[in-house]
Amino acid sequence: MTQKLALTRDINGFNTFGIAPSDVKVGVQLIQNDEESFQVPTAFKFYELVFSIDPGLRVWVSYDGATPDVPSSTFATINSELNPAARTVPGGTIVNCITPDTSAFVGVMMYGIP
Numbered sequence: 401m402t403q404k405l406a407l408t409r410d411i412n413g414f415n416t417f418g419i420a421p422s423d424v425k426v427g428v429q430l431i432q433n434d435e436e437s438f439q440v441p442t443a444f445k446f447y448e449l450v451f452s453i454d455p456g457l458r459v460w461v462s463y464d465g466a467t468p469d470v471p472s473s474t475f476a477t478i479n480s481e482l483n484p485a486a487r488t489v490p491g492g493t494i495v496n497c498i499t500p501d502t503s504a505f506v507g508v509m510m511y512g513i514p
Contacts, residue, residue, distance in 0.1 A: 422450075422511055425508065430497060430498065433470070440490075440492060444514065447491055453483050453506050460497070461495060462481075463487075468496045468497060495508070
């Protein structure tokens with residue numbers, strides 16, 4: 401069963417980003433320039449993905465099956481983002497990750513959005 405996203409409240413009653421552990425998690429040890437992917441479940445229309453990436457390492461992430469780009473030494477349009485913290489995506493989205501570093505551990509917790 402997918403954990404629903406439920407933010408906690410601070411002392412003043414405002415929503416904060418204190419969240420319960422997810423029961424839907426994936427993880428991988430990325431190897432340099434070797435793309436890995438996973439598919440978000442489909443039980444909910446949308447999911448909040450919370451990424452955990454090795455500190456100090458670079459992981460490029462793209463969505464919907466697009467190959468993640470590792471940028472070159474000049475500015476150019478790319479279809480990926482560096483070390484995202486959290487993203488909302490539709491259920492069934494394909495998420496792709498790659499690192500230019502020797503290796504990098506990546507964990508992703510997924511929360512269904514009711």
